Amino acid sequence: xxxxxxxxxxxxxxxxxxxxxxxxxxxxxxxxxxxxxxxxxxxxxxxxxxxxxxxxxxxxxxxxxxxxxxxxxxxxxxxxxxxxxxxxxxxxxxxxxxxxxxxxxxxxxxxxxxxxxxxxxxxxxxxxxxxxxxxxxxxxxxxxxxxxxxx
Numbered sequence: 001x002x003x004x005x006x007x008x009x010x011x012x013x014x015x016x017x018x019x020x021x022x023x024x025x026x027x028x029x030x031x032x033x034x035x036x037x038x039x040x041x042x043x044x045x046x047x048x049x050x051x052x053x054x055x056x057x058x059x060x061x062x063x064x065x066x067x068x069x070x071x072x073x074x075x076x077x078x079x080x081x082x083x084x085x086x087x088x089x090x091x092x093x094x095x096x097x098x099x100x101x102x103x104x105x106x107x108x109x110x111x112x113x114x115x116x117x118x119x120x121x122x123x124x125x126x127x128x129x130x131x132x133x134x135x136x137x138x139x140x141x142x143x144x145x146x147x148x149x150x151x
Contacts, residue, residue, distance in 0.1 A: 003047035003060070030074045030140070031058055034121045037142045043068060047106075054097035059121070067113035069099050071148070074123040083122035084145060092149050099151075118149040 035045050038061055047060035059070040073083035087095075095118055103116065125140035 003050050027074065030123050031072050033140055034070070034072045034123060034142065035059060038070065038121065038144070041144070043070075047102075050098070050102055050106075052098050052101040052105075054101055055094035057095065057098050057102060060102065062113060065112065065114040067103075067116050068119050068146075069095065069102070069117070070119045070121050070144075071095060072121045072123060077125055079124070083124060084120055084148075087120065087148065095149055096151065116151065117147050120145045120148045 031048065035048065038059065039045060043061040043063045045059055045061045048058070050057040050060055057069050058072040061068050061070060071087065073086050075081060075083045075086070099116065099118065122143045122145060123140055
């Protein structure tokens with residue numbers, strides 16, 4: 001079991017120095033923005049990038065008394081597939097198993113919740129600005145869809 005932070009994975013200086021970043025690094029930047037958005041909207045992030053043998057959970061957070069497992073999905077503006085359409089039955093099953101693994105193995109910082117929910121943070125917009133290619137400021141739109149997977 002492992003929860004990590006973006007800075008731990010890539011080092012803060014390396015990510016900020018590179019103009020051209022890999023898709024994985026850009027994904028972590030989107031997750032960072034998603035964390036900020038969630039925190040501004042009442043979530044308290046307790047774990048990021050939880051990895052189990054079943055898969056990865058992008059963000060684990062508390063919203064009130066609900067333990068929320070948040071899948072972050074990004075699509076660039078004009079994409080034919082919306083972020084919420086990108087979670088198929090196989091991915092949903094992996095998320096279910098990873099959530100069960102998290103709950104069975106981790107209690108520190110997660111006590112006091114009365115329910116569990118899987119949310120989707122759908123992110124769309126312009127990531128090219130993060131790369132420094134467009135000369136524009138990054139413009140991302142966020143939509144949180146609560147309870148995307150039934151247990």
